[in-house]
Amino acid sequence: MNKKIFLGLLFIIGALADTAFAQTAPAKAYLIDIWYGFYNAIVGDWAKNAPLFIEYVTKMKPVYLLVVIGVPSVFLLHYLIIGPKKFSHEGEQILYYDVFARIIHWLAALFFSLLVFTGLIIIFANVFGGGSFVKFCRYVHLISAFGFGITVVPMFLMWLKDMLPAPYDIKWFLILGGYLSKKKRPIPAGKYNAGQKMWFWLATLGGGFMLFTGFYIYLFNTSLETLRLYTLLHMLLGIAIVALFFTHIYMSMIAIKGALWSMITGYKSADEVSILHSKYYEKLKKKA
Amino acid sequence: MAMKFICDTERCIACYGCVVACKEGHHLPIGVNRRRVVIVNEGKPGEKSISIACMHCSDAPCMAVCPTKCIYKREDGIVLHDKTKCIGCGYCLMACPFGAPQFPKSGPFGARGVMDKCTFCAGGPAPTFSEQEKQLYGQNRIAEGKVPLCAGMCSTKALLAGDSEVISEIYTQRVAKRGAANL
Structure with a gap:
């Protein structure tokens, strides 16, 4: 035992x-x-999203080239085939932009244009030979971002109410803002048409997102995995911004004769407003 | 022919000699290390170390993403870049699997300066042995007929540098001599 x-x-x-x-x-x-x-x-975690980054960053350059060449060519065709809209700038004048709005608009426009052009130079750096010129553009891109960041806030707040979507915006999109015909029919639009609204939201909220991602791309103070994602999103949103930036310039300077002066003097003619911003004109008439 | 590095992890003792040799030999600024030592299981049984720098990839992803197209591959497989063209955007670092590209924080507003990486001690696109080449890229030991500094001074000869066929033959022989005991 x-x-x-x-x-x-x-x-x-x-x-x-x-x-x-x-x-x-x-x-x-x-x-x-x-x-x-x-x-x-x-x-x-390189394998997580770096192959995606490498594949798409190299594909962005031809897309940007397409936008930079394609969008102005479409407008050139539009100008030659359909032609610009002409309105009488005489007669009754309607105050559209007060002094504050004009100053904020032009400040934001200055920084925004600098951002767009230096951004394009960075993307096509090899065309410009790289080196100190493109490096200088990188610094301008940063300083302009600060300037735009300061001016975008009052711009967002001052136009927010008028830029909220309205039901007649769908109709505007369906007839592409009436830019495909020369007939002067009242176009369904409030103080700002659906195209201007799209541009507003892209420039303010989209611009804000560009500032956010750009901040990290500049300082590199986050993980490489996040940086790759931010860089891709920065470039992707940039395509839309560049396309609408050219559109904005064409519409304000060429497509509607004399439209540029409304942002300088602040006044639009009643003739123009009654056609291009018919809903807003009706509202004004009712008030009066 | 393709120039490559091999680090024999059975021989590497993490002495950091390669890192110091590279940094001193090329007069690299603070914060820029073209070569680094990575240790696994540090202080535990089975501790191993490896020396890592630019691997001079045959299909280098940094070359694909560079917006200035300043990174190029020599005929002997060494990947070099033109510092006078580089804008310091950092895309190469996002594309690199080994974290090889280095950026000195020397520009205005804490901006990244131009990229710096291992040149396989082959200088750069500037004229060989010129003062500009020395300033921008460091020594050009390949043109002098010498092996890269890191491999040349490696005390245990763990780090091998040269034609991939030659150094892989050396490594294969070492593995064969050691036998399967270490696998």
Whole structure:
């Protein structure tokens, strides 16, 4: 009996010793484990989104080229085939932009234009030969971003109410703002038409998102994985902004004769407003 | 022919000699390390270390994403870049799997300066042995017929640099001599 207990104890001690030994003995390091260790320490989460980044960043340049050449060509065709809209600038004048709105608009416009052009120079850096000129544009891009960041806030607040979507905006989109015909029919639009609203939201909220992502791209103070994503989004949104930037310039300076003067003097003619902003004109008439 | 690095992790003792040799030999500014040592299982059984720099990829992703197209590949497989063209945008760092591109924070507003990375001690596009090449890229030991500094001074000869066929042959022989015990 004693012998059996003694043997049993021996087994238990043996088993304990065995587990104790297994815990202190050097763990067998397999080559594949070491390889995984190195992979995690060096490459890390590169495979998560870097292949996507590499694939799409290289594809962005031709898309930008298409926008830079394509959008102005479409407008040139529009100008040659359909032609600009002409309105009488005589007669009753309606105050559209007060002094504050004009100052804010032109300040934001200055910084925004600088951002668009320096941004395009950075994207097509090899065309400009890189080096100190493009590096200088990178610094201008940063300073303009600060300027735009300051002016975009009052711009957002002062136009927010008039830029809220309205049901007749859908109709405006369906007839593409009436820009495909020369007939002077009242076009469904409030103080700002659906195209202007689209541009407003893209420039303010989209611009805000560009400031946010650009901040990280400039300072590199987040993980590389996030940076890759931000860079892609920055470039993707940039395409839409460049396209609408050219549209804004064409519409205000060429497509509607004399429209530019409304942002300088602040007044639009009643003739123009009654056609291009018919809903707003009706409202004004009712009030009067 | 393709110039490559191999680091024999059975031999590397994490002495950081390669890092110091590279930094001193090329007079690199503070914060820029073209080469670094990565240690796994530090202080534990099975500790291993490896020395990492630009791997001079055969299909380098940094070359694909660079907006200035200033990164190029020499005929012998060494990936170099033109510092006079680089704008310091940092896309190469986002594309690199090894974290090789380095950026000194020397520009205005804490901006990144132009990229700096391992040149395989082959200088840069500036005229060979010119003062400009030395200033921008460091020594050109390949043109002098020498191996890169890091591999040349490696005390255990863990770090091998040269034609990929030659150094992989050396490494294969070492593995064969060591036998399967270490696998």
